[in-house]
Amino acid sequence: MSSSGTAPAYRRLTVDQRRSQLISTALRLFAHNPPEDVSLDDVAAEAGVSRPLVYRYFPGGKQQLYEAALRSAADELEQCFAEEQTGPLTSRLTRALDRYLAFVDEHDAGFMALLQGGSVVQTSRTHAIVDEVRRAAADQILVHLGFRTEDSRSEPGGADDLPADPPPPGRQAGPRLRMTVSTWITVVEAASLIWLDEDKQPPVDELRDWLLDHFVALLMASATRDAETAGIVRHALDLEERDGPVGELARRMLPVVTDKAHLL
C-alpha cells in the first residue's frame, strides 16, 4: 500500500510499480465505498497522480480499473484456503476461515457491493472472477479432503501431498461431495454478508466457530447418504482430537438430543 495523500505527485516508479500502486489504491477505495461512489478522479487524487496518467494505465477507465482491483482481490482470496495438508481438518479450516473473514472485514463495503449485485460495474466478466474464487476455494477444500482437483491432476508430483488413504491418490471427488463443499462455500459467503449487514455481530471468532460447526454438520449429513462422503468423514474424524471443534460439537450436541430416543 502507498502512503497516499502525503506522497508527492509523480514519484518515480517503474511501470509495474505504478500499475500495482493504482490497483491497490483502487482496491482500497472500492473496498470501503460502493462502486458508484468511486470516480477515476478519486483514484488519481488518492494515488497522488493525474487523471490522464490513470487513463494511460487503464484506457478502459473505471470499469477496467474495477476489474483489475477485483482480480487482485480474487488472487488474495484464493490464497486464503491454501494450507499445509497436515493435522486435523478442522484446524486447517480454522486457519483458512480466519484469513477469509479477515479479508471480509478489511474489504467490507466492496465485498457487499460485489456479492449483493445490482451495481453498475458488474458484468459477466466480474461474475466470472467471483465464480472462479468460489471454485478455487472448493478445490482447495477437496484437496484437504484428500482429492485431486482437475488443476492438480496435470501437475507432476502433486500426488506427494496427498494422504495415503482414503481416497486413493488421483481420484476426483464425486458429485455429492462436490455439491456439499460448494454448498458450504455458499454458506460462508452468505453468513459473511449477513455478518456485515448486522454490523459485524457476533464477534468474528464466534462466526468462524459457527461456520466450522456447519461444515462438520453438512459433511456428516451428506455422509449418511453417500458412501464416498462417509469414507472421507470417517477418515477425517480419525484425525480429529477430543478437544478439537468436532469433539466439542459432539459433546454439546448430547443435551440437545437427550430424551429423544423415540427417533432411534
Added chain:
Amino acid sequence: MSSSGTAPAYRRLTVDQRRSQLISTALRLFAHNPPEDVSLDDVAAEAGVSRPLVYRYFPGGKQQLYEAALRSAADELEQCFAEEQTGPLTSRLTRALDRYLAFVDEHDAGFMALLQGGSVVQTSRTHAIVDEVRRAAADQILVHLGFRTEDSRSEPGGADDLPADPPPPGRQAGPRLRMTVSTWITVVEAASLIWLDEDKQPPVDELRDWLLDHFVALLMASATRDAETAGIVRHALDLEERDGPVGELARRMLPVVTDKAHLL
C-alpha cells in the same frame, strides 16, 4: 397460460386479462431463455399481438416487462413456503421444498440467469425483488418454528396459529436462529443452481431429501451454541416421528460415527 401461437391476434380481453396474458407469456419466455435472447417482438409474437400493443401496456419496454414477470414469479415463489402449521416440521418443509423445486424445474433458465447475475436486465430493483423472496421464505420458516415475523406482528389474531410452547407467542427470533434460517435459504438456492448446472442430477426427490437433511444438520449444529435454537430444536424433535426424515437421518448417522468414541 394462453394457448399462444394458435390464438387469433387481438382476442377480446379486458385490460387486466391482457396485462396478465402478456406477463405470463413473458415469464414463460424469460423462464427458458437468457434475458438477452428475449425480445419484445418475441413476446408480442408468442402472445399473438402487435409490438405497439405490448408497448401500450409496458411503455418501459423489455425492462418493465421483465420486472413485471419477475414480480409475478416472486409472488408464486413466496407461496411455496406457505403451509399449514400442524404436524412434524420436516413434513411441512418436505411439501414446501417440493413446490420450490418444481418452480426451479419449471423456470430453469430464468432462475439461473436471475441468480447467477451479470444479465443486462438486472438492476437494484430486480435484486430487491429477489431479496424480498428470500426474506419471505425465511419469515415463513420462522413462523413454522413458532415465531412471529415483523409482518405477522401487526396482524390482529395472528397469534392463534402459533403453537402454545416454546417459544412464547409473540416473540421474535434472535439473530443466531435468523442467521441459521437465512443460511439454509442460501443453501437451497445454491444447491438448486448446482442441480440445474448438473442437468438436474440427482433426481429431484434426492435433492429435496438432501436439503432437508441439511436443514436438520444446520439447526442441530446451531442448537449446540444457542439456547434459543436448542429450545426450538428440542420442541421440534418431539413432533418428529421415528420413520420421518430426522429419525432416518439419526439412524443413518450411527455407522458413520461408530468407533469414533475418542471424540466424546
